[in-house]
Amino acid sequence: MEIRKPIWVRDAVAKMMEYKKRGETELVSIDECDGRFLSEPIIADHDVPPFNRSPYDGFALRSSDTENASRDNPQRLQVVDEIGAGQVSGKTVGPMEAIRIMTGAQIPGGADCVVMLELVNELKENGESFIEIKRVMKKWDNISFQGEDAKKGTPLIDKGVRINPGIKALLATFGYSKVPVAKKPLIGVLATGSELLGPEDDLVPGKIRNSNGYMIESQILRAGAQYKRYEQCADDLEKLRDTIMQATEECDAVITTGGVSVGDYDHLPEIYEQIGARLLFNKIAMRPGSVTSCAERDGKLLFGLSGNPSACYVGFELFAGPYIKYWLHSDRPYLRTIRGTLKSDFPKPNPFSRFVRSRILFEDGKVYAEPVGLDKSGVVTSLAWADCFIVLPGGTRGFQAGDHVDMMLLEDAEGSDKPWQEPRFSK
Numbered sequence: 001m002e003i004r005k006p007i008w009v010r011d012a013v014a015k016m017m018e019y020k021k022r023g024e025t026e027l028v029s030i031d032e033c034d035g036r037f038l039s040e041p042i043i044a045d046h047d048v049p050p051f052n053r054s055p056y057d058g059f060a061l062r063s064s065d066t067e068n069a070s071r072d073n074p075q076r077l078q079v080v081d082e083i084g085a086g087q088v089s090g091k092t093v094g095p096m097e098a099i100r101i102m103t104g105a106q107i108p109g110g111a112d113c114v115v116m117l118e119l120v121n122e123l124k125e126n127g128e129s130f131i132e133i134k135r136v137m138k139k140w141d142n143i144s145f146q147g148e149d150a151k152k153g154t155p156l157i158d159k160g161v162r163i164n165p166g167i168k169a170l171l172a173t174f175g176y177s178k179v180p181v182a183k184k185p186l187i188g189v190l191a192t193g194s195e196l197l198g199p200e201d202d203l204v205p206g207k208i209r210n211s212n213g214y215m216i217e218s219q220i221l222r223a224g225a226q227y228k229r230y231e232q233c234a235d236d237l238e239k240l241r242d243t244i245m246q247a248t249e250e251c252d253a254v255i256t257t258g259g260v261s262v263g264d265y266d267h268l269p270e271i272y273e274q275i276g277a278r279l280l281f282n283k284i285a286m287r288p289g290s291v292t293s294c295a296e297r298d299g300k301l302l303f304g305l306s307g308n309p310s311a312c313y314v315g316f317e318l319f320a321g322p323y324i325k326y327w328l329h330s331d332r333p334y335l336r337t338i339r340g341t342l343k344s345d346f347p348k349p350n351p352f353s354r355f356v357r358s359r360i361l362f363e364d365g366k367v368y369a370e371p372v373g374l375d376k377s378g379v380v381t382s383l384a385w386a387d388c389f390i391v392l393p394g395g396t397r398g399f400q401a402g403d404h405v406d407m408m409l410l411e412d413a414e415g416s417d418k419p420w421q422e423p424r425f426s427k
């Protein structure tokens with residue numbers, strides 16, 4: 001029987017990333033851009049705001065006219081025009097004059113400050129309008145300056161960033177009615193196993209429902225890609241091979257689940273050979289997911305994820321996820337790792353690096369990680385509660401509550417420019 005030699009997580013990631021690719025750009029309507037990844041950076045092509053404007057409803061005037069203003073000596077200014085947002089006054093504010101101005105309107109020529117409506121007395125005399133002002137105004141009081149938010153030419157958002165509501169606001173600000181985004185890779189998904197039923201099927205002895213296929217599809221969507229589902233397949237070598245071949249032709253990458261270990265019906269290793277795919281690795285020093293495999297055919301990757309649900313989940317996040325994020329032009333395609341405090345004891349030793357499905361807790365300004373569910377690779381329920389992996393490097397013993405540990409974030413938009421790597425002492 002074949003004995004596989006495990007490789008380090010960092011080496012497996014590096015091997016897989018030798019085949020990384022950037023997706024092409026496509027233009028989508030701004031209405032369709034949510035959740036997509038920018039394929040070009042956003043650079044301010046004009047000043048924001050584009051003109052000096054009023055942050056208040058009030059009066060624009062010359063601060064020098066208020067030099068002697070006080071409670072006992074109100075200064076009277078004549079109101080010579082009024083402007084709402086979107087309008088521009090043709091007038092210039094002269095000595096002892098003011099222009100009534102609304103929030104967002106361009107500051108008229110001559111004026112160098114704005115006084116709020118609430119701070120003046122308004123008077124009418126002979127059909128003419130005046131204000132009395134009782135306070136000294138300083139030059140540039142209450143002006144929102146052209147370019148104070150962003151100066152023309154400033155890089156604002158990197159390419160490869162997922163469009164969120166704030167970024168969408170910037171896209172609109174800078175006139176992107178069409179947005180350059182990375183084309184989503186199409187990932188073929190194939191769940192293998194003669195024991196698998198569909199979610200619509202009743203349970204029968206010896207069988208289980210296919211959960212990995214749906215989970216992987218959801219992980220693909222969370223990573224920002226799209227999937228094509230291939231009909232779940234019994235462990236029949238020829239049929240599996242033909243379906244995988246077809247998926248490799250039709251998709252940018254293929255993810256299978258199950259059939260990668262050493263069992264009698266684990267056909268993936270044989271199929272890689274038969275279709276002429278080059279095996280990059282089939283054993284990694286990690287738990288779960290040690291059988292995670294990856295092969296390459298014509299520059300396309302085939303991810304052979306474990307059939308065990310937790311192992312499948314981890315394999316996707318460590319390998320397929322970064323591959324997809326890079327495709328989407330991210331320079332931070334890896335999961336971000338932070339340090340946190342272990343909430344409960346984890347007594348198991350770690351011969352291989354362990355990715356423990358866990359939950360982030362925030363208490364008293366500290367970040368804690370708490371393992372969820374059974375730490376077994378065949379477990380499915382814990383995945384529903386996990387929003388991070390606690391990463392325990394191989395070669396370490398058990399950990400106690402209060403120890404500091406690495407936490408890999410699963411629901412994080414920022415990512416990391418480096419993958420998690422085994423610390424040197426674990427070698």
Ligand SMILES: Nc1nc2c(c(=O)[nH]1)N[C@H]1C(S)=C(S)[C@@H](COP(=O)(O)OP(=O)(O)OC[C@H]3O[C@@H](n4cnc5c(N)ncnc54)[C@H](O)[C@@H]3O)O[C@H]1N2
Nearest residue numbers: 191193210211212213258259260261266291306307308311
């Ligand atoms: N003699 C050895 N046996 C095993 C080894 C080993 O090194 N030597 N490795 C174990 C490890 S570790 C893992 S992980 C599993 C990997 O198994 P496979 O990837 O070959 O997956 P299967 O055998 O097809 O299934 C394993 C397990 O997962 C269930 N499964 C499969 N597909 C799905 C699905 N779509 N949804 C939900 N559950 C699924 C399947 O019923 C099995 O229970 O091998 C160990 N064995």
Ligand code: MOO
Nearest residue numbers: 288289290311377
């Ligand atoms: O690959 Mo298995 O999940 O290590 O237990």
Ligand SMILES: [Mg+2]
Nearest residue numbers: 259261263266
């Ligand atoms: Mg198996």
